[in-house]
Every structure is written in structure tokens, then in C-alpha cells.
Amino acid sequence: MTARQRRLAVVVAVLLTVGVAAALVLYALRSEIVFFRTPTQVLAGEAPVGQAFRLGGLVEEGSVQRDGLQVRFAITDTAQRVSVVYQGLLPDLFREGQGVVAQGRLDAQGLFHAQQVLAKHDENYMPPEASEAVSRAVRSSVEEGAR
Structure with missing residues (x-):
């Protein structure tokens, strides 16, 4: 794996983690929205x-x-x-x-x-x-x- 591929993998992993965290927060707050x-x-x-x-x-x-x-x-x-x-x-x-x-x-x-x-x-x-x-x-x- 080249350095460029590793950086791309890290960026994709960070974006995926942030996306999942945001989805979980929004799902948890869904029941609290009035x-x-x-x-x-x-x-x-x-x-x-x-x-x-x-x-x-x-x-x-x-x-x-x-x-x-x-x-x-x-x-x-x-x-x-x-x-x-x-x-x-x-x-x-x-x-x-x-x-x-x-x-x-x-x-x-x-x-x-x-x-x-x-x-x-x-x-x-x-x-x-x-x-x-x-x-x-x-x-x-x-x-x-x-x-």
C-alpha cells in the first residue's frame, strides 16, 4: 500500500466515523424534537x-x-x-x-x-x-x- 492509498484510507475512515456519529446523534434526538x-x-x-x-x-x-x-x-x-x-x-x-x-x-x-x-x-x-x-x-x- 502506497502512502497515497494509506492517506485516502484514513480520510475515508474518518469521514465514515463522523458520518456514523452524526447519524446516531440525529437518530437519538429524533424523539426529542417537538x-x-x-x-x-x-x-x-x-x-x-x-x-x-x-x-x-x-x-x-x-x-x-x-x-x-x-x-x-x-x-x-x-x-x-x-x-x-x-x-x-x-x-x-x-x-x-x-x-x-x-x-x-x-x-x-x-x-x-x-x-x-x-x-x-x-x-x-x-x-x-x-x-x-x-x-x-x-x-x-x-x-x-x-x-
Whole structure:
């Protein structure tokens, strides 16, 4: 084996090792990636049933029902709504009409089971994805109304 062939073999071995390591890291992180969805996307079938994702929008007015630590409410993007059930203490800033992001899983009946609920931290903040989704929904409903 010449020196050139040995260098080529070493380079190929290093590239192969780095490729395998990167593939293993990406495979391990695959289960930890959580995507953001809006109620319109969920009802359009874009959200995976039984897999974790984040649902964001506004807490629908008049939808909050408390039964001990269990809370039922609806998240809306002003065009569609998704019912949510959560077991636990809600953030202090959680209230109707405010922005919220819930992380959890959708069941086969379309009920979102939240494991975590995050409320916006002041009246001017909404997660960028939720703000964009609400803006899109408002624009599409205005366009439909104009037809």
C-alpha cells in the first residue's frame, strides 16, 4: 500500500466515523424534537395523533372549566379551536383571551392532552409562530368574508 492509498484510507475512515456519529446523534434526538402546530393545522390533519407536539394560540373566551387540578379549555387561532385537557397547576398568567402554548399529544377523538402549559409573560408577547398563525387566520377569514 502506497502512502497515497494509506492517506485516502484514513480520510475515508474518518469521514465514515463522523458520518456514523452524526447519524446516531440525529437518530437519538429524533424523539426529542417537538413541532409547533396551530388549531387550523391540527384540524386539517397535519398533527400526528399520539405523538408529542406543541399547540399554540389563544385561550378561547368562556372555555375554561376547572375540576380540582384538572382543567379543560380550548385553544383557538380565531379560525378553528382544539379542546385541551390538562392535569396540574396552570401558570399564574394563564387566562381567557391570552396567548398560550401547550405541549402534549392528540388522541384519536381530537382531544389534546397537555403535559405542559406555557402562558405568555406580558400583554405584548406571543410566540412568533402563534402570532403568525393568528394573523394568517384573521386574514383568511377577512378574505372569505369579502367574497
